[in-house]
Amino acid sequence: MAWTLEDEIAWTTRNPFRVHLGVDIERVSRDGSGDCEISLVVNDNLVQAYGMVHGGIHCTLIDTVLGTAVRSAFQQDIGPLTIDLNVSFLRPSGKGRIYSSATIVKMGRQIVVGVADVFDADRRRLATGRGSFALRESPRHRASEPA
Template sequence: MSEPEVGDPLSPERFQAFIEQHGYLSWLNLTVEAVGDGYVEMRIPHDEKLVNPFPEGFERVHGGIAATLVDTASGFALRTTFDDPTDANLTTTDLDVSYLRPASDDLVATAEVVRAGGSMGVVDVTVESRKPSGERTEVAVGRASYRLFR
């Protein structure tokens, strides 16, 4: 993916500005890592406030954080299919998340549009984290459907 030009409607900075104005997403410290046509990569850094209250040494990120990332990355990926991504109007109609293994580090979601029609859109998302060994691994996969208001 090439570097975005100044004023590029698909620049990560334009999408990040939306997140900074959103209470919940900014509280999660969500960042937009990459944006392309039908594609978004986002990251939520590991933070103690996001882990389940398990015994010390067994802290795992709450599954709802991965689900939020699937939903948010899907919506942002679909925004790239609009003429003006920052002014897109859409809403989640279905969200499915399958958890593969616990996460104990940053979460990184890669979202790719499967279909963006006139009124409906579908996106597949993979959420990855790092194992204690440092290896990046899938921790969840998801699919979201959206109603698009074009």
């Protein structure tokens, strides 16, 4: 059983925080790599006093896309919970659509580590980060793995 783009979109529509922010699911890999991408439109409510995207939005996008990456990598919802998040802000940006892409770098039985970037519409990197996630549920074996 694969965790598809449609699964992640359905999961997002049941997540009040993602709905409130207006998160869109752009891409979810089907190969178990965890590669994925999300986006949102930065409006007046998501900028700080200087008119730039609030850094918390970059953190949120990185954390959010990494959760998507964990589900995609395990091809199921195993309840990833963030236990560590490190974000570096690289350049400011303003209103408009921004994107965040992620990939998993270490899949353990209890802890997963991933990396993610935030980009503007011109694909300039705005922020980069790394997150670690504890798994609430034990992953079920994939069909391609021995039981």
